[in-house]
Amino acid sequence: MTPLRSSASERLRLSIHRHETKLASLLLVLGIALAITAPRFFSSVNLALLARSMGVLLIISVGMLNVILAGGIDVSAGATLAVVSVVLVRLGNRGLPASVVLPIGLLTGATLGAVNAALIAELRIPPIVATLGTAGLFRGLLLEWTQGEWESSIPPWLNAIGSPRWGGLDASVLAAALTVLAATWILHRTQIGRALFRFGDSPIAAARIGISPRQPIYFAYISLGILTAIGAVFYAAQLGAVQGNAANGYELTVIAAVVLGGADILGGRGSLLGTFLGVLLLCSLQQALVLLHVATFWQNIATGLIVLLGVILSSAPRLHRKLLLQQSPSA
Amino acid sequence: SRLPRNSKTLFVMVPKLVGIPYFNSARDGASQEASRLGLHFFYTGPTAADASLQVDVIAGLLARHPAVLAVSCDDANALTPVLRRARRYGIPVLTWDADAQPDARDWFVSQVEDETLGRHVMDVLAEQLGGRGQYAIITGSLTASNLNAWLFWMKKQQQEKYPEMQLVAVVPGNDDQQQSFVQAQSLLQAYPNLRGFIGNSSAAPPAIARAIEQAGLSGQIAMAGLSTPNLMRHYIENKTVKTITLWDPGKLGKLTAAVAAMMLRHETPHDGMDVPGVGQIRVFPETRKIVMGSPLDFTRENISQYWF
Amino acid sequence: MTSSSPASLEKLVNSQSKFTKRIMELRLSGNLQPGVVTLLVLFFCIYASYRSGDFWSALNWQLLVQPLAEAGLVSLGMMFVIASGGIDLSVGAIVGVAAVTAGIAAQHKLPVQAIEAAALAAGMLCGAFNGLLIGVLRLSSILVTLGSMILFSGVALALSNGNSFAGFPDGLLWWNDAALLGIPVEFFLFLAIAAVAAVLLHYTLWGHYVIAIGSNRVAARYSGYPVALTLFGVYTLQGLLCGTTGILLVARLASARADMGQGLMLMAIAAVVLGGAPIVGGAASVIATLVGVAAFYIVQDGLLLLDVPPFVQYALTSAMLLVAVAAGNLLRGSREDRQ
Amino acid sequence: MPPSSLLEINGIWKHYGATAALRDVSASLQAGEILALMGHNGAGKSTLVKILAGSTRQDFGEIIVQGKALPGGVREARAAGIAVIYQDLSLFPKLTVAENIAGEPAGRFSYSFRASKRIAAATLERIERHSPLLSCLDRNVEELPLAMKQRVAIARALAYDSRILILDEPTAALSLQDTDHLLTYLRKLARGGVGVIFVSHRLSDVRRISDRYLVLRDGAVALSATPAEVSGNALARAMFGEAGENAAGQPGRAVGVTRSNAPRDALTVRNATRRGEFSNISVTLRSGEITVLTGLTGSGRTEFAESLVGLRHFDCGEMRISGKLLSLSGPRSAMSHGLVYVPEDRLRSGLFVRRSTAENLVGATEHLRARFGFLIRETDRAAAGVSDFGIRCQGPHATLETLSGGNQQKVLLARWHMAGARILVLDEPTAGVDISAKTEIHKRLREWAAAGAALLVISSETDEVLDLANRILVFHAGSLVLDNLRTEMNREQLMAAMLHGSTPAEQASAPARARSES
Numbered sequence A: 001m002t003p004l005r006s007s008a009s010e011r012l013r014l015s016i017h018r019h020e021t022k023l024a025s026l027l028l029v030l031g032i033a034l035a036i037t038a039p040r041f042f043s044s045v046n047l048a049l050l051a052r053s054m055g056v057l058l059i060i061s062v063g064m065l066n067v068i069l070a071g072g073i074d075v076s077a078g079a080t081l082a083v084v085s086v087v088l089v090r091l092g093n094r095g096l097p098a099s100v101v102l103p104i105g106l107l108t109g110a111t112l113g114a115v116n117a118a119l120i121a122e123l124r125i126p127p128i129v130a131t132l133g134t135a136g137l138f139r140g141l142l143l144e145w146t147q148g149e150w151e152s153s154i155p156p157w158l159n160a161i162g163s164p165r166w167g168g169l170d171a172s173v174l175a176a177a178l179t180v181l182a183a184t185w186i187l188h189r190t191q192i193g194r195a196l197f198r199f200g201d202s203p204i205a206a207a208r209i210g211i212s213p214r215q216p217i218y219f220a221y222i223s224l225g226i227l228t229a230i231g232a233v234f235y236a237a238q239l240g241a242v243q244g245n246a247a248n249g250y251e252l253t254v255i256a257a258v259v260l261g262g263a264d265i266l267g268g269r270g271s272l273l274g275t276f277l278g279v280l281l282l283c284s285l286q287q288a289l290v291l292l293h294v295a296t297f298w299q300n301i302a303t304g305l306i307v308l309l310g311v312i313l314s315s316a317p318r319l320h321r322k323l324l325l326q327q328s329p330s331a
Numbered sequence B: 001s002r003l004p005r006n007s008k009t010l011f012v013m014v015p016k017l018v019g020i021p022y023f024n025s026a027r028d029g030a031s032q033e034a035s036r037l038g039l040h041f042f043y044t045g046p047t048a049a050d051a052s053l054q055v056d057v058i059a060g061l062l063a064r065h066p067a068v069l070a071v072s073c074d075d076a077n078a079l080t081p082v083l084r085r086a087r088r089y090g091i092p093v094l095t096w097d098a099d100a101q102p103d104a105r106d107w108f109v110s111q112v113e114d115e116t117l118g119r120h121v122m123d124v125l126a127e128q129l130g131g132r133g134q135y136a137i138i139t140g141s142l143t144a145s146n147l148n149a150w151l152f153w154m155k156k157q158q159q160e161k162y163p164e165m166q167l168v169a170v171v172p173g174n175d176d177q178q179q180s181f182v183q184a185q186s187l188l189q190a191y192p193n194l195r196g197f198i199g200n201s202s203a204a205p206p207a208i209a210r211a212i213e214q215a216g217l218s219g220q221i222a223m224a225g226l227s228t229p230n231l232m233r234h235y236i237e238n239k240t241v242k243t244i245t246l247w248d249p250g251k252l253g254k255l256t257a258a259v260a261a262m263m264l265r266h267e268t269p270h271d272g273m274d275v276p277g278v279g280q281i282r283v284f285p286e287t288r289k290i291v292m293g294s295p296l297d298f299t300r301e302n303i304s305q306y307w308f
Numbered sequence C: 001m002t003s004s005s006p007a008s009l010e011k012l013v014n015s016q017s018k019f020t021k022r023i024m025e026l027r028l029s030g031n032l033q034p035g036v037v038t039l040l041v042l043f044f045c046i047y048a049s050y051r052s053g054d055f056w057s058a059l060n061w062q063l064l065v066q067p068l069a070e071a072g073l074v075s076l077g078m079m080f081v082i083a084s085g086g087i088d089l090s091v092g093a094i095v096g097v098a099a100v101t102a103g104i105a106a107q108h109k110l111p112v113q114a115i116e117a118a119a120l121a122a123g124m125l126c127g128a129f130n131g132l133l134i135g136v137l138r139l140s141s142i143l144v145t146l147g148s149m150i151l152f153s154g155v156a157l158a159l160s161n162g163n164s165f166a167g168f169p170d171g172l173l174w175w176n177d178a179a180l181l182g183i184p185v186e187f188f189l190f191l192a193i194a195a196v197a198a199v200l201l202h203y204t205l206w207g208h209y210v211i212a213i214g215s216n217r218v219a220a221r222y223s224g225y226p227v228a229l230t231l232f233g234v235y236t237l238q239g240l241l242c243g244t245t246g247i248l249l250v251a252r253l254a255s256a257r258a259d260m261g262q263g264l265m266l267m268a269i270a271a272v273v274l275g276g277a278p279i280v281g282g283a284a285s286v287i288a289t290l291v292g293v294a295a296f297y298i299v300q301d302g303l304l305l306l307d308v309p310p311f312v313q314y315a316l317t318s319a320m321l322l323v324a325v326a327a328g329n330l331l332r333g334s335r336e337d338r339q
Numbered sequence D: 001m002p003p004s005s006l007l008e009i010n011g012i013w014k015h016y017g018a019t020a021a022l023r024d025v026s027a028s029l030q031a032g033e034i035l036a037l038m039g040h041n042g043a044g045k046s047t048l049v050k051i052l053a054g055s056t057r058q059d060f061g062e063i064i065v066q067g068k069a070l071p072g073g074v075r076e077a078r079a080a081g082i083a084v085i086y087q088d089l090s091l092f093p094k095l096t097v098a099e100n101i102a103g104e105p106a107g108r109f110s111y112s113f114r115a116s117k118r119i120a121a122a123t124l125e126r127i128e129r130h131s132p133l134l135s136c137l138d139r140n141v142e143e144l145p146l147a148m149k150q151r152v153a154i155a156r157a158l159a160y161d162s163r164i165l166i167l168d169e170p171t172a173a174l175s176l177q178d179t180d181h182l183l184t185y186l187r188k189l190a191r192g193g194v195g196v197i198f199v200s201h202r203l204s205d206v207r208r209i210s211d212r213y214l215v216l217r218d219g220a221v222a223l224s225a226t227p228a229e230v231s232g233n234a235l236a237r238a239m240f241g242e243a244g245e246n247a248a249g250q251p252g253r254a255v256g257v258t259r260s261n262a263p264r265d266a267l268t269v270r271n272a273t274r275r276g277e278f279s280n281i282s283v284t285l286r287s288g289e290i291t292v293l294t295g296l297t298g299s300g301r302t303e304f305a306e307s308l309v310g311l312r313h314f315d316c317g318e319m320r321i322s323g324k325l326l327s328l329s330g331p332r333s334a335m336s337h338g339l340v341y342v343p344e345d346r347l348r349s350g351l352f353v354r355r356s357t358a359e360n361l362v363g364a365t366e367h368l369r370a371r372f373g374f375l376i377r378e379t380d381r382a383a384a385g386v387s388d389f390g391i392r393c394q395g396p397h398a399t400l401e402t403l404s405g406g407n408q409q410k411v412l413l414a415r416w417h418m419a420g421a422r423i424l425v426l427d428e429p430t431a432g433v434d435i436s437a438k439t440e441i442h443k444r445l446r447e448w449a450a451a452g453a454a455l456l457v458i459s460s461e462t463d464e465v466l467d468l469a470n471r472i473l474v475f476h477a478g479s480l481v482l483d484n485l486r487t488e489m490n491r492e493q494l495m496a497a498m499l500h501g502s503t504p505a506e507q508a509s510a511p512a513r514a515r516s517e518s
C-alpha cells in the first residue's frame, strides 16, 4: 500500500544522507589510497593484526554506545579496564582457576558500572561529572592497592586466550563479533533496547510513557561495565602483563570511536554499524600511518585531521538542512 | 597526632612518578638506608610523568621545609626554578636518576653516565645483529629529557661505530605497555626486513618481546633496551630476549639516602669512597656529580640473582 | 489521606506559602553548590591546620596560588564554553602549542613582548580554529575538540621535536619571580582576568548571548542572536586564556614542552561543575568557578602536607567532586518540582 | 456513585511549591461522554491531565477508574485504559514517526520496526484516509513542522484502544479540516463507549462536541454543567470571574481607522517560490494594517513566513522592505530592517525554558537597549510585562518550565511586544491562550497596527481570522488563492478558499499541487 512504497524511496533518500554511508566512503577513499601507496596493508597478516587490535576497542565501544544512546557518557572506562585486568591477573597468578577468576572479573566490571549508574540515577549527578569522579576514585584505589607493582606475567590459561590462532586471529575477534550480534539483537528487538533510545532522546517524554530513568541508566552502565570486563580479559591476555596505570586515557579513544560512528553525544541516536566503522577507522589509521612510514611527530597531526574530516563529512547533511535541529525542546 | 614541623631530619625523595616498579625499588633501597642512618624518610611524587605536576608536588613540599630534598627530574629545565627556590630557602637539594640544571642542585646522584649507557645499549644490540641491518627504537614519551639524552648517544654510537646499521623509526610507547605493544606490532609490519629493536623505557622491552613472540619471530629479531629483571624474566628465560640492561635502582636509592645523610652531616663525598651496600663510587667535584657505577646486563645466567 | 479537610489544608498552605516561596526561589536558582563546596573546604582547612603546622604558613599559600592561577584561567575559559552548551577537550593541547611557540620565539632571541604576543596568538589561533568549526560550521563541540586535541598536540610535538626549550629572558620569568606584598603577580593577573570575565558574563550583551545559546541554540537563532559569531568568540577567548596559561607555565617552569598542561583539561571541567554550573550549559557564574578551582588545589595541597599517599590524594579529590555535586543536587530538591 | 461512571476524581490537591495548581478538584466522567475541560491559562488543566495520566502525583485525593482506585504511575494509568495527549506533545524528536506512534511493544523481546510501522500505518488509516503522515513514517519527528508533530501525538494516543482518552489542547496548531477530522473521530469513539476529556480554549470546538463542561478557575472547580444549562456569559464568568466577563465577551471588530490615512507599503514580495513548499506568491504588507494569512495545515504558511525573515531562502522571487530590495540571511539581518518573526513552535524555537521568566521577557530585546555592548538591566520591565499580559507565574524568577502552556505563549508575545518592531510576522500567536488573553492580545495587535506597524498574522482559526484581519490571505497547497480586504469577504468565501482553493464566485483556477510530492 501507499506508505510502504513511498517510504521505500524515502529510505533511499535517507540512506544516502546516512552518517554510516559517509563514513564508509571515507574509509573506502583511505583504503584505495593505501592500496596504492602501501599494498602491504592488505596482506593477510596485517589484516589479521588489524582485526586483533580492533577486538578490545570494539567490545568496549559497543558498551559505550549503550551509554551514549542513553544520553550519558563514561570517562571511567579506562580505569575500569585497568581495575578488572589487574584483578584478573592477580587472582590468576595466585593460582585460581579460570572458572573462578573470569566470573569474578565480570562481576567486578558490573559492580563498577553499577556504582556509576547509582551515582547518576539515584544522586542525579550528571554523567560526565559522576564518571570523572569515579575514574579518579577507581584508579587511585587500584594503584594504592597494587602499590604500583606490575603483574609481569599472566597465568597460562589467560595466555592461551591471547595467543593468535586461526591464521593470526584470536579469541578477541570472535568475542567482538558475538558482542556486536548480541547488541544488535538487544538494541533493535528488545524493550530495554528501545528504552535506551527513548530515554536518551527525551527523558521527560520517556517518563510520560512509563520508562523510569533507573531502568535504562542501570542497564547502560552495567552493560558497559561487563563489556569492559570482557575487553579487559583480552587486553591482559594480549599483553601478557598489566600495570596499575594501564589504559590511561583509553576512554577517550573509545568515545572517539563511538562519536565518529555517528552517535549523538546528546543521546537517542547512534548505530552499531557506525560504531564499528568508527573503530575500524581509528585502528586502521593507526596502522596505516606506521606502514606509510609517516614520521612520528606527524602521526598525531594526520590522525587529528582525519578525525576532523570524519566529523565534518558526517554532519554535512546538517549543514545544508533547513534549520539546525540538534537541540530538542527541554520542556 | 601532629606531623613533625620543619623536622631537622626530614629526607624527602621525589621520583618522576609514583607507582612504577623501577622507582618503587629505589624507594625501598632508600628507606632502608635512611632508617639505618636515622633519617625521617618521606617519599612522594606525581601520579603521572608530567613535569608541571611534579613541580606542583615539590612546591607543596617546600612548605614542609625538609632537611634534604632529592628529586628525579622529569625535565631538566622545568624543575630548575623550583629547585633553585628550594635552595634559596636553604634546603639542600640532590637530584638523582635524572638531573636538573647544575646550579639548581648541590649534587647529582647518577646511576651511570648518559653517554656510557647510550653507547652500551647500542653495543648490546649491534653485537647481536653483527653490526648490520635495520633497527627501530621504542622510547617512553618523546619529551622525557633523559630518555632523549640516552637516545642521542645511542644514535651517535651507531653512526660512529656501526655505519651498516640503519635506524628506521623512533616511536613513543608513552610508558604504556599496550601502546608499545601495538607500535612494535605495526613496526614489524611496516619494515619487513627489520632486524632489531631498542626499548628505551622500562615499559617498552616487555611489550616488544611480546610482539616478537606472538609474531613467531623469537630468535630472528634481536632486542636490547632498559627494563627491570622482573618485567623481562619470562622473555629472557624463554630465549626471546638475550640481554636487558639496567642498574640496580635499589642501590641507587641507597646511595641517594647515604649522600643525603652526608649533606646533613656537612660532609662532602670524595672519589672512590666506598658506600656500604653500594660499593665504590666515582665523584666529580667540578660538576658536583656522583656516579654509582656502570650499567648492568641481565642475561639467562645472572637474572635469577636479581629481584626488582 | 483522602479525608483530610480541604479547609484546614487551605490554611496550612497559605501559612507556609511565604516560607516555601523563599525556598522554591533558592532551590530554583540552583546556586547552592559553591556554598556547599566552600563549607567542605573550610572544614578541611580546619582539620589540615590542626594536623599540620605548615598548612597556614605563608610560604605554603604563596606556592599554592601559582598553579591555582594557571588552572583558574583555563577553567574560566571552560566556564564560557560549558555555559554556551559546549565542551572543550583541546585546552591542554592548546596550552602546549602556546608554550612551544613561546619557546621557539625565545630561541630566536625575540623581545619579551614578542614572545608573549606569539604565544597568545598561537593560543587564539587554535581557539579560533575550534570556534570556526563549532560556531560557523555548527559541528558538535565534543567531536571537534576531540579531533583538534589530537591535532594540536601533534602540532606542538612537531614544532618542538619533543625537546624542551630553555633559556627564556628574565623579562618573561618575571611573571614567576615578581610578587606584590608576598603574593605572586600571577595571582593578581588571574584575579584581574576573573573580574573581566565576570563583567563579560554578567553585564555584557555577549555574555547574555552565550547563556542564551547554551540554554536553547535554536531559539537563540530565531531571536536573532549572532550564534555563530558568539560561539566563535567563546572558543577564541578560550584559546586566548590557554595562551596566557601557557606563558605563565613557561615562566614558572623556565622551559617549554609540548606536553605542558596535559592535566588541565579534566581539571578545568571538574572545577566548573564543582562550582555547580550545569554541564548542559545555559548557566554560569565566575565566583562559582573560582570556588571550584580553588577547592581542588587547596585540598590537594592539604592532603600532600598531611602525608597522604599520592594515589589516595587522587582518590579523595575525586570523591570530593562527587560528594559536593551530590550534596548540591539534594539541596536543590527533587526534579518533581522543576519538571 | 452511579455504577456507569467511568472515571471518578475525588478531592484532588496539587501544590507546586507555593502555588496551588489544583484545589480539591472533584469530577466524574461517564462512559461515552465527552467532557470539555476549560479554564484560564494556569487554571490547572494540564496539571489535572498529568495527574490522570499518572506522570505527576497528586498531594491529596484519589482517582477511581470503574470502581477501582488508580495507583499512581504512568504504566498503571495505561493499564487502566487511560490514553493521553500532552500539551507539550512529549514526542521523541530523534525517533521516526512510526516508532513514536507505535510506542512500546507488548512483549519484552518482541520489538520490530516492521511491526511498529504496520501498527502506525493502520492507526493512521483508521483515523483519516490518506493521512499525510503515511508518507513520512521513516522521517524523524524533529524534521516535521509543529502541525505534523501534533498529528503524530494524536495518532500515538489513538494507536491502542483505550477506555478513557484525554487530550490537552490537541487542536492548538491544527487547522479547520484537521480539527474536523479529529472532532468527528472523537464523536465516533464516544459512541463506542469511550470517555473523552477534551481540553481546549477554542469555544467553537468545545461547543460542537462536548456533552458537559468542567471549568477550573485558579485550580478549583468553578462550573460543571451541560451546554444547555449555561450561556456564553456564564461560561466566561466561570472561567475568569466577574472581571473576565466582559473581557471575554464579544470581541471588538477590526477598525479601519488606520487604513484611512493612506497606508504605506512596508513589505512587498514578488513571485516568491520555494520548491515543494509554496510557489509564485506575491504579497504586500502595509503599515497600519493587520494581514491575516490562513489556510490548511501544510499549506506552507510557516515555510513562507520563515522565508520572509531569511530562515529559508526563496528559490526565486524578490522581496522589498519599504522599497529597498533585500535578501536576508536570517532573523538577525531581518531585525536590523525592523522585521520580526514570532515562531509557532515555542518550545523548540521560541523560548529559553530553563531560564527565568524575566530573562525570557526582556531577553530577546536586550541588544536593542544595550549601550556599547553593556546590558541595561530593567527588571521592572519584566515585572511590567508579567502584569500587562496577565502572565501567571511564581514571580519573574521562576524558570519558564514551570509556567503553563498558555502563559509561556504570552511570555513569547510580551517579549516581542517590547521589541517594538515595524513589521511583525506572528505564526499562530494565540495558540493555546485563553479567551480573555486572546482578546487582550488582539487588542494589542490592533494598537500595534494603529501605531503604524505592519502585521502578518498566521492563524488557522476562522473566527480569529475574520475578527482580526484588515486583509485576508489564503494559502492552498502552497499557492496564494485569495488576497482580499476583510470588508469584502464573508465566512463562506473564506471556508471555500481554505478547503478547495477557490471562491464560490470564480470557480477553482488556483494551481493546486499534489502535496504528496514533498
Ligand SMILES: Nc1ncnc2c1ncn2[C@@H]1O[C@H](COP(=O)(O)OP(=O)(O)OP(=O)(O)O)[C@@H](O)[C@H]1O
Pocket: C336, C337, C338, C339, D016, D017, D019, D020, D021, D039, D040, D041, D042, D043, D044, D045, D046, D047, D048, D087, D392, D393, D394, D401, D402, D403, D404, D405, D406, D407, D432
Ligand atoms: N512543574 C511546575 N512547577 C511549578 N509550578 C508549576 C509546574 N507546572 C505547573 N505549574 C503551575 O501550576 C499552575 C497550573 O498549570 P497548568 O499547566 O495546569 O495550567 P493550564 O490550565 O494547563 O494552563 P494552560 O491553559 O495555559 O495550559 C500554573 O500556575 C503553573 O505555573
Ligand SMILES: Nc1ncnc2c1ncn2[C@@H]1O[C@H](COP(=O)(O)OP(=O)(O)OP(=O)(O)O)[C@@H](O)[C@H]1O
Pocket: D132, D145, D146, D147, D148, D173, D175, D276, D277, D295, D296, D297, D298, D299, D300, D301, D302, D303, D344, D460, D515, D516, D518
Ligand atoms: N496536511 C498535510 N499534507 C501534506 N503535508 C503536510 C501536511 N501538513 C504538514 N505537511 C508538511 O509540513 C510542511 C508544511 O507544514 P506547515 O505546518 O509548516 O505548514 P503551515 O501552513 O505552516 O501549517 P501550520 O498551520 O501547521 O503552520 C509541508 O511541506 C509538508 O511536508
Ligand SMILES: [Mg+2]
Pocket: D045, D046, D047, D087, D168, D404, D405, D406
Ligand atoms: Mg495546559
Ligand SMILES: [Mg+2]
Pocket: D145, D146, D147, D301, D302, D303, D344, D427
Ligand atoms: Mg505553521
